Amino acid sequence: MNVPVLTSRIDSVTVYRQGALVCRSAILLAAQPVPPQVKVLGLPLSLDDGSVRVRVEGEGGELPVAMDLRIALDLAVPDPALPPPDDAELKQARREVRSLADRRAHLEAQRARLERLQVYERPANKRGQPPLPSPTAARLSLIEFQQQQIAALDGQLQQLRVDQREAEERREHLEARRKAASKARQAKPHELRKAALISLRAHEVPTAPVRVILEYMVPGARWAPAYAVSLTRDMARATVAVRAVVAQDSGEDWTGVRLTLATADAQRWVELPEMQALRIGRRQPPPQRRGWRAPPAGAGELYADYDRFLAGGGPPRRKSAASEPAPSDEWDREVAGEIDTLLADMPTERTQSGMISPQQQQLLAQLQQLEQARNGPAPGGARPEAKGGAPARPMAPPMRSAPPPPAPPPSAAAPQAMTFSAERRKSSGFGGALADAGGALAGAVGGLFGGAEGGGGGAPRGGLARFEPEPEHEAAPEQLAYGDLRMPGPEASRRGVLTLSHRRERYLEMLWVREVTREIDVVSLIDGAVARAQHAGARGLPPRHRFAESWFGFDYVYAAETPIDIPSDGDYHSVPLLKQQAPIQLGYVVVPRESTDVYRFVKLKNPLDAPLLPGPADIYVGGDYLLSADLKVAPPRGEVQIGLGVEQAIKVSRNTHYKEEAAGLMGGSLSLRHELEFEVANRSQRPVEVEVQERIPSLREREDEIHVELGAVEPAWAPFEPEHYELEGGYRWRVQVPPGQQKKLSATYVVRISAKKELVGGNRRE
Numbered sequence: 001m002n003v004p005v006l007t008s009r010i011d012s013v014t015v016y017r018q019g020a021l022v023c024r025s026a027i028l029l030a031a032q033p034v035p036p037q038v039k040v041l042g043l044p045l046s047l048d049d050g051s052v053r054v055r056v057e058g059e060g061g062e063l064p065v066a067m068d069l070r071i072a073l074d075l076a077v078p079d080p081a082l083p084p085p086d087d088a089e090l091k092q093a094r095r096e097v098r099s100l101a102d103r104r105a106h107l108e109a110q111r112a113r114l115e116r117l118q119v120y121e122r123p124a125n126k127r128g129q130p131p132l133p134s135p136t137a138a139r140l141s142l143i144e145f146q147q148q149q150i151a152a153l154d155g156q157l158q159q160l161r162v163d164q165r166e167a168e169e170r171r172e173h174l175e176a177r178r179k180a181a182s183k184a185r186q187a188k189p190h191e192l193r194k195a196a197l198i199s200l201r202a203h204e205v206p207t208a209p210v211r212v213i214l215e216y217m218v219p220g221a222r223w224a225p226a227y228a229v230s231l232t233r234d235m236a237r238a239t240v241a242v243r244a245v246v247a248q249d250s251g252e253d254w255t256g257v258r259l260t261l262a263t264a265d266a267q268r269w270v271e272l273p274e275m276q277a278l279r280i281g282r283r284q285p286p287p288q289r290r291g292w293r294a295p296p297a298g299a300g301e302l303y304a305d306y307d308r309f310l311a312g313g314g315p316p317r318r319k320s321a322a323s324e325p326a327p328s329d330e331w332d333r334e335v336a337g338e339i340d341t342l343l344a345d346m347p348t349e350r351t352q353s354g355m356i357s358p359q360q361q362q363l364l365a366q367l368q369q370l371e372q373a374r375n376g377p378a379p380g381g382a383r384p385e386a387k388g389g390a391p392a393r394p395m396a397p398p399m400r401s402a403p404p405p406p407a408p409p410p411s412a413a414a415p416q417a418m419t420f421s422a423e424r425r426k427s428s429g430f431g432g433a434l435a436d437a438g439g440a441l442a443g444a445v446g447g448l449f450g451g452a453e454g455g456g457g458g459a460p461r462g463g464l465a466r467f468e469p470e471p472e473h474e475a476a477p478e479q480l481a482y483g484d485l486r487m488p489g490p491e492a493s494r495r496g497v498l499t500l501s502h503r504r505e506r507y508l509e510m511l512w513v514r515e516v517t518r519e520i521d522v523v524s525l526i527d528g529a530v531a532r533a534q535h536a537g538a539r540g541l542p543p544r545h546r547f548a549e550s551w552f553g554f555d556y557v558y559a560a561e562t563p564i565d566i567p568s569d570g571d572y573h574s575v576p577l578l579k580q581q582a583p584i585q586l587g588y589v590v591v592p593r594e595s596t597d598v599y600r601f602v603k604l605k606n607p608l609d610a611p612l613l614p615g616p617a618d619i620y621v622g623g624d625y626l627l628s629a630d631l632k633v634a635p636p637r638g639e640v641q642i643g644l645g646v647e648q649a650i651k652v653s654r655n656t657h658y659k660e661e662a663a664g665l666m667g668g669s670l671s672l673r674h675e676l677e678f679e680v681a682n683r684s685q686r687p688v689e690v691e692v693q694e695r696i697p698s699l700r701e702r703e704d705e706i707h708v709e710l711g712a713v714e715p716a717w718a719p720f721e722p723e724h725y726e727l728e729g730g731y732r733w734r735v736q737v738p739p740g741q742q743k744k745l746s747a748t749y750v751v752r753i754s755a756k757k758e759l760v761g762g763n764r765r766e
Helices: 088-115 136-180 299-310 330-345 358-375 414-449 503-510 514-518 522-534
Strands: 008-015 020-028 037-043 053-058 065-075 192-201 210-218 222-231 237-247 254-262 557-559 564-566 573-591 595-605 615-621 624-631 639-646 650-663 669-682 688-695 707-714 730-737 742-754
Touching: 008 210, 020 037, 037 065, 037 210, 053 065, 053 192, 088 136, 192 210, 237 254, 237 595, 254 573, 503 522, 557 573, 564 573, 573 650, 595 650, 615 639, 624 639, 650 688, 669 688, 669 730, 688 742, 730 742
Parallel strands: 008 254, 222 615, 573 688
Antiparallel strands: 008 020, 020 210, 037 192, 053 210, 065 192, 222 237, 237 573, 254 557, 254 564, 573 595, 595 639, 615 624, 650 669, 669 742, 688 730, 707 742
């Protein structure tokens, strides 16, 4: 059956701390019958199969219902919008560079051999003999040939160097262009992708287009916040632009998607709270919770037909009437009569010890022999014979039977149970008679030993324990993977039991094109895709960036206002999220004791209902870049302080005066007087408020002989306690300075010590 393929596109992506939720959508056209099954191709190999979800949305009439969802493997779908899988132009450029390099090396080797050619000197003649003739013409010819060949090679090498330089420049240009562009390429003919098979059920033809939405998780995506704060020239207002750096290598590009960034974990196990019932009475054990149910008993009977027909070589051939009579139910009725006789003769009284009597044990053994004779062949291949020497009917291979029902209460005595089984025998034949006989026998044995409520007291010492319900078991991890459980075939040793299938077997079941598996290891291919996705951003974050985290246990989301493009290359890409106006308050602070530089800062109010997470912030004033600062956490609708550097239009000076005087009765102590004078000059064109911070000496514990007294302060100051560190003896002024004017500040403090002692480091503290 040809399954129609739906063309899908990525609508939105939610990136968590690690991992992302991708939402794809496909359209079912209106006024057309809904196919029973559709296929969505082009899904990445790195997606989590267990996270795939599907839903149907639309308007008008009854919508189709998604009944089933399965993940398969299929060949990648060609996308004409993407470049080819191999960059032929870049390959040709690299091949040309190598070819020119080889040709240049060959020519240089030829020139070196030509340079080694030389004209040997004329050999010396023997004494008394005339000199040997000199081949002048040959020597001149050789020198001429050498010079001509070297000149020709030099011309070729010169042109070859020019060609080689141009080829290398072209190759570098193509490599830079490829590096700057997206890494998404056209799929090769043998590449695999995952596909989703969706089963739909529709009672009517939709009158409007219907959207089939597919959601799945991909691993490895990460993000970190960043900001850009633009201030106006007059420092009256600011614009906060929230940005982020996002990295992903899922195997598919996110082009034109609605991006949402979240500080939460993609998947986290959380126990839901439960209201416990409060009851008055005897304490009951808490019910055991479980997420599964044990497989039903009797699963082995599913293979009964195989054992009876296929494993035995087909149905048994019927012999002639003279050799073997036709099977009938006469043997069933005879054996059922024997069971009735045995049950009727079974005594119901108990022994003194509460155990089964020897007569009852003998009856139980006879019943067991009858059951074996019915379900299996007799020893030696002989068939069991019923009364009167009639041959028994052919035997079927033994089958696993369901567990017997629990014993009835003792109030239902053995004769009542036997009557009930007798009624059942009339309608169900021997099979029902034997099963009901087993139930009657269990009832009779239960009546012998008692112990149930309403019977006749508890079980005597040494008797059988009363029936207890089967305890619930905890499920193993593999038993909860319902989609990965398989039922073995009839020839397997563990048939009738759900077993966890191997990953390769599951992927081969998912594979549509079987011949592809002959050359590709599917498991390694998918593991490699998942590993690449998990290593997205492995090169590290850009400087000063920090991964997004929860704020005081609360998680928040940040939605982008415009569509975003994020290629699947594993590198971090800066993307804009949102932009809002924010009120600011300009301030200045100076600590003259440490430095006379006046630092400018702004108090920015967070315009978002989510916190501004720690990250770098680029500061612009009037469109001009000023500096980069590290933004601290700002609570929702809270404030954050951002430093803007030194303000050159405000100058501050600090002068100190020291005077040491004798004090006390008879001059027994010293008074160390310190006077501080400050001058703040505003040379800007607007009024400013400057915070001047100062500190006076503080005493340690058990320093009773030293006293610090604060003198006159003009104008009055206030104690200063920083938020992020401890400081003793801190004070500050907040003064308004008009444009082009100055403001003077002064403070005095006195340190009193004994005249016989001196402060460590000198009495003068300033």
